[in-house]
Each structure stands twice: as structure tokens, then as C-alpha cells.
Amino acid sequence: MRILTLNLNGIRSAASKGAFAWLRGQDADVICLQETKAQVDQLDGHDIDIPGYHRFFHDAQRKGYSGVAIYSKRKPDEVKRGFGVAEFDDEGRYLEARFGGLSVVSLYLPSGSAGPERQASKYRFLDVFMPWMQGLGRKKRDFVLCGDWNIAHKPIDLKNWKSNQKNSGFLPEERAWLDRLLGEERWVDSFREVSQQPDQYTWWSNRGQSWDKNVGWRIDYHVASPRLAGAAKRVEIYKAQRFSDHAPLTVDYDL
Numbered sequence: 001m002r003i004l005t006l007n008l009n010g011i012r013s014a015a016s017k018g019a020f021a022w023l024r025g026q027d028a029d030v031i032c033l034q035e036t037k038a039q040v041d042q043l044d045g046h047d048i049d050i051p052g053y054h055r056f057f058h059d060a061q062r063k064g065y066s067g068v069a070i071y072s073k074r075k076p077d078e079v080k081r082g083f084g085v086a087e088f089d090d091e092g093r094y095l096e097a098r099f100g101g102l103s104v105v106s107l108y109l110p111s112g113s114a115g116p117e118r119q120a121s122k123y124r125f126l127d128v129f130m131p132w133m134q135g136l137g138r139k140k141r142d143f144v145l146c147g148d149w150n151i152a153h154k155p156i157d158l159k160n161w162k163s164n165q166k167n168s169g170f171l172p173e174e175r176a177w178l179d180r181l182l183g184e185e186r187w188v189d190s191f192r193e194v195s196q197q198p199d200q201y202t203w204w205s206n207r208g209q210s211w212d213k214n215v216g217w218r219i220d221y222h223v224a225s226p227r228l229a230g231a232a233k234r235v236e237i238y239k240a241q242r243f244s245d246h247a248p249l250t251v252d253y254d255l
Contacts, residue, residue, distance in 0.1 A: 001029050001030075001252070001253045001254075001255040002026070002027060002028045002029050002030075002250060002251075002252050002253075003028065003029060003030045003031075003032070003104060003144055003146060003222065003250070003251055003253065004023070004026055004028040004030070004031045004032070004146075004248055004249070004250045004251075005031075005032040005033075005034070005106070005146035005147055005220055005222065005248070005249050005250075006019070006023075006031075006032075006033055006034070006220075006243070006244070006246060006247075006248040006249070007033075007034040007035045007108070007147070007148040007203070007220060007244060007245075007246035008033055008034065008035055008036060008037075008243065008244050008246075009035050009037070009244035009245050009246065010035065010036070010037040010038070010244070011033065011036040011037065011038050011043065011046070011048060011067075011069070012037075012038055012042070012043070012046050012048075013037075013244070014243045014244050015046050015047045015048050016046075016047070017241075017242070017243045017244075018241060018243065019243035019244070020047050020048055020049065020050060021047070022238075022241060022243070022248075023050055023071075023248075024050050024051070026248075026250065028071075028073075028250065029072065029073050029074070030070065030071070030072045030073075030097065030099075030104045031050070031053070031070065031071040031072070032068070032069075032070055032095075032104065032105070032106035032107075032146040032147055033068065033069040033070070033071070033106060034067075034068050034069075034106060034107070034108040034147045034148045035066060035067065035068075035108060035148065035244075036057065036059065036066075036067035036068065036069055036092075037064050037065060037066070037067060038059070038063075038064070038067065039059050039063060040057050040059060042063075050071050052073060053071040053072060053073055054071070054072050054073075054074075054075050054076070055069065055070070055071045055072075056069065056070050056071075056072075056076075056079050056095060056097065057069045057095075058081040058082065058092045058093075058094070058095040058106075059092050060090065060091045060092035061090045061091075061092075062090075062091070065091065065092075066091045066092045066093060066108060067092040067108075068092055068093060068094065068095045068106040068107070068108050068147070069095065069106060070095055070097045070104065070106050072097055072099070072104075074099055076097035076098055076099055077098045077099060077100065078097075078098040079095070079096065079097050079098070080094075080095070080096040080098070081094070081095055081096075082094050083129070083132050084132075085128050087121075087124065088110075088125055088128075091110075092108075093107065093108045093109070093110070093125075094106075094107055094108075095107075098141075101140075101141045101142060102141065102142045102143075102144070102255065103136075103141060103142070103143045103144075104143075104144050104146065105143065105144070105145040105146065105147070106146060106147050107145050107146065107147035107148075107149070108147050108148050109122065109125060109126075109129075109147075109148065109149050109150045109151070110122040110125050110150065111150045111168065111169070112150075112168035112169070112171075113167070113168045113169065118168075119168055122150070122168070122174075123173070126174070126177050130177065130180070130181070130185075133181060133185065133187065134185060136225065137185060137186070137187070137225060137226060142224070142225050142227055142228050142255075143224065143225040143228075144190070144222055144223070144224045144225075144228065144253070145221075145222075145223045145224075146221070146222050146223075146249075147220065147221070148203075148219060148220050148246065149178075149219055149220070149221050149223075150168075150169055150219050151169055151170070151174045151175065151177070151178055151219060152164075152169055152170050152175075152217045152218055152219055153175060153178045153179075153182070153189070153218075154175070156196075156198050157201075157217065157218040157219075158170060158201070158216070158217040158218065159199070159201070159214070159215045159216060159217075160215065169217060169219060170217075181223070182223075185226075186226040186229075187223050187224065187225060187226060188223065188224040188225070188226065188228060188229050188232075189221060189222075189223060190221075190222035190223070190224050190228075190231075190232035190235070190251045190253075191218075191221065191222060191232075191235050191249065191251065193229070193230070193232045194232050194233070194234065194235045194251075195235050199214060200218055200237055201214065201216025201217055201218050201237070201247075202216070202217070202218050202219060202220035202237055202246055202247050202249055203216055203217045203218075203219050203220065203245055203246045203247075204216040204217075204245060205245070206245055211242065220246055220247075220249050221249075222249065222251045224253075228253070228255075231253045231254050231255055232251050232252070232253055233252050233253065233254050234251070234252040235249070235250065235251050235252075236249070236250045237249055238250065
């Protein structure tokens with residue numbers, strides 16, 4: 001099963017850069033998209049179709065902000081928008097598609113880089129999302145949560161880790177949260193199950209020559225439930241074309 005995730009940094013912008021032309025050729029079973037930054041009724045006339053796929057959106061109430069989407073070959077048995085916390089459900093951050101005993105989630109965690117107020121929101125998200133993840137881990141079904149988690153887990157996951165230890169996305173509290181999720185709670189970082197190579201990033205600042213010099217961060221993940229340990233067989237970060245400030249991350253699973 002092939003699952004692909006991409007933060008679009010605006011679905012209309014990414015479409016104009018050829019994202020959907022590329023996605024149509026990837027033969028992914030499920031495509032998870034984040035930061036659509038548009039309402040569904042604003043998408044007419046934009047190149048966002050993938051023939052043969054069902055598509056679902058969870059838009060933020062605030063126009064031009066956040067939002068997630070899922071495209072899938074198979075029609076889901078059920079689609080769930082939000083995880084029950086109004087502050088974040090109103091921002092369009094969680095979209096779950098259920099296929100038999102498997103759920104695939106398109107997830108977009110808050111970024112704290114805009115300042116203390118947004119960092120506080122990010123911490124509130126982490127506080128309520130850990131119990132949610134613990135609940136999912138107890139269910140008799142499998143989960144793959146794909147998307148922009150806005151946290152680089154370890155020094156290998158960003159180029160300039162020493163100078164970023166006091167910056168949002170690599171703060172000790174954020175990294176400890178991922179330590180717990182991927183350690184004590186036994187969730188799986190599917191990419192790192194397959195690849196331990198350094199210099200593998202999914203996001204680059206638009207400032208300077210970050211993209212050209214590969215001065216990036218790995219903040220986009222496939223996080224799989226404990227029973228899916230070992231299921232990831234192949235991973236790819238696609239960099240031959242640039243559709244947004246993030247790169248597509250594809251994982252092939254033996255499911």
C-alpha cells in the first residue's frame with residue numbers, strides 16, 4: 001500500500017506549480033495533504049483533480065488558513081473530521097479516512113514559529129493530542145498518521161541542530177513529546193524504520209539558499225500504530241521538483 005503526504009503551503013499555489021500533475025503519476029493508494037489554505041468553494045477552475053480518486057477536505061473556518069485533505073483510490077468506509085477539540089478542529093488539522101481495519105489520517109500540527117501565542121497553542125495541541133494518540137493505540141484497528149508535525153525529532157533531522165535548540169520545532173519539550181510517543185507509547189516513525197541516512201529533510205526555509213544547500217528540517221512524518229512496526233518497506237522524499245516549501249514523502253507498506 002502506497003501512502004503519500006505533502007504540505008502544499010496553499011493548494012492553489014501548489015497546483016499552479018504542477019503538484020497535481022505530479023501526484024497523478026504516483027499511483028498512491030492514499031494521498032494526505034496539509035495546509036490547503038482554501039475553502040472547497042474556492043477551488044473551482046484550479047488543477048486539483050486526480051481522476052479515479054475520491055477526495056475529502058477539512059477546511060479551517062478562517063479563510064486562507066491551515067486545512068487538510070485526503071485523496072484515495074478506494075472510497076473510505078467512513079470519514080472523520082476533527083478529533084473533538086474545538087480550538088483545533090476549527091483550524092482544520094485532522095482528517096481521518098477509514099478503510100476496513102486501517103485508518104489513514106492527514107494531520108497538521110500547529111507551528112509555534114510565529115511567536116509566543118502560537119507556541120502556546122502548539123503546546124495546548126500536544127497536551128490534548130497525546131491522550132488522543134493513547135486512545136487510538138488501544139483500538140482494535142491500525143493507524144497511519146501522515147503530515148506536517150512541525151517537530152524535528154533528533155539532531156539527524158535538521159541541518160543546524162545546535163543553533164536551533166531554542167527555536168520552535170526543536171525545543172526540548174517538543175522533542176520529549178515525540179520521544180514519549182515513539183518510545184513509551186511504541187508508535188513508529190515509518191521513515192526512520194527504513195532509512196537512517198542523514199541529510200534527509202522535508203522542509204526548507206524560503207530564506208537564503210536553504211533549498212539549494214539542503215539546509216532543511218525533517219518535520220513531515222508517517223507515524224504508524226505499534227502493530228504496524230516493520231510494515232514500512234520503502235520510503236522516498238521527492239526533490240526533483242518543488243511544489244511548496246515542503247517535499248512529498250512517500251512510504252510503501254506491506255499491508
